[in-house]
Amino acid sequence: MKALPAHTRADTGALSSPGATPLSPIIRLASLCKTYRNAEVEVHAVRDVSLDIYAGDFVAIMGSSGSGKSTLMNILGCLDTPTTGTYELASTNVSTLSRKKLATLRNQKLGFVFQSFNLLSRTSALENVELPMFYSHPLISLETQRSRAREVLNKVGLAGRENHWPNQLSGGQQQRVAIARALVNHPQLLLADEPTGNLDSRTSIEIMGLFQALNASGITIVMVTHELEIAAYCKRVIMMRDGRVLSDTMNVERRSAEDEIAALDDAEGNTMKSV
Numbered sequence: 001m002k003a004l005p006a007h008t009r010a011d012t013g014a015l016s017s018p019g020a021t022p023l024s025p026i027i028r029l030a031s032l033c034k035t036y037r038n039a040e041v042e043v044h045a046v047r048d049v050s051l052d053i054y055a056g057d058f059v060a061i062m063g064s065s066g067s068g069k070s071t072l073m074n075i076l077g078c079l080d081t082p083t084t085g086t087y088e089l090a091s092t093n094v095s096t097l098s099r100k101k102l103a104t105l106r107n108q109k110l111g112f113v114f115q116s117f118n119l120l121s122r123t124s125a126l127e128n129v130e131l132p133m134f135y136s137h138p139l140i141s142l143e144t145q146r147s148r149a150r151e152v153l154n155k156v157g158l159a160g161r162e163n164h165w166p167n168q169l170s171g172g173q174q175q176r177v178a179i180a181r182a183l184v185n186h187p188q189l190l191l192a193d194e195p196t197g198n199l200d201s202r203t204s205i206e207i208m209g210l211f212q213a214l215n216a217s218g219i220t221i222v223m224v225t226h227e228l229e230i231a232a233y234c235k236r237v238i239m240m241r242d243g244r245v246l247s248d249t250m251n252v253e254r255r256s257a258e259d260e261i262a263a264l265d266d267a268e269g270n271t272m273k274s275v
């Protein structure tokens with residue numbers, strides 16, 4: 001991996017060209033700090049983080065337990081606010097927004113994926129995916145919502161499973177439903193906290209393949225992971241320690257999930273033939 005000086009723009013190669021007007025970042029953090037104050041103790045969960053994330057980026061945030069990854073992701077997702085410093089999301093300083101405006105921004109610009117899928121049980125895949133539109137686009141007809149949800153489920157490889165409940169789907173399929181739900185409002189930015197944490201290794205590669213395809217189609221992704229092998233599918237790796245950014249590097253030799261799945265399929269095919 002090629003080292004970048006911390007806090008500088010990683011050239012994602014996605015949208016920049018020599019002589020082009022510099023793009024404004026989707027995410028701009030300046031001297032961001034988050035301090036939790038309990039009865040007697042202060043926890044400096046995020047300390048003085050400044051970084052830019054541009055359209056087309058695919059960023060892994062790594063670091064040991066307690067290093068501040070989830071705290072940072074919660075701020076990026078407008079679920080929490082910084083103690084000091086600024087966060088600009090799509091050129092909007094989010095700390096100045098009302099709760100209502102923040103919720104609108106979150107609905108329009110962001111999609112969330114979690115380690116434990118967070119699907120509603122006893123609710124079909126289709127209904128799980130329709131749910132965000134119910135809040136963000138209540139005026140869209142139910143038929144349109146339904147056909148949009150079907151389209152996104154198809155995109156994540158779940159055509160034919162629309163009426164299954166979460167407990168009738170594998171872990172990987174449940175995570176695909178969660179990804180479809182995150183995509184249904186056409187977010188600019190997908191935030192994922194340990195999206196492969198509950199999946200076996202082949203399913204993890206498949207989910208990373210889906211993320212790589214979504215990123216290639218223009219969606220910016222920021223993902224927390226504990227695993228170096230998973231971070232190796234991303235374009236950029238930010239390492240945190242004690243709430244600070246320790247390093248910010250480009251992944252020059254990025255893994256291709258699509259190639260690896262094809263190789264696994266070939267190997268399985270060969271094994272079947274020799275049985």
Ligand SMILES: Nc1ncnc2c1ncn2[C@@H]1O[C@H](COP(=O)(O)OP(=O)(O)OP(=O)(O)O)[C@@H](O)[C@H]1O
Pocket residue numbers: 036037038043044045063064065066067068069070071072
């Ligand atoms: N609500 C809270 N109140 C007090 N301290 C908190 C709170 N949330 C997090 N912390 C503390 O902030 C620090 C960073 O926590 P955070 O959850 O961001 O770490 P993490 O890097 O996501 O860890 P993990 O890999 O275990 O998920 C930790 O020391 C944690 O104990």
Ligand SMILES: [Mg+2]
Pocket residue numbers: 069070071
């Ligand atoms: Mg965490």
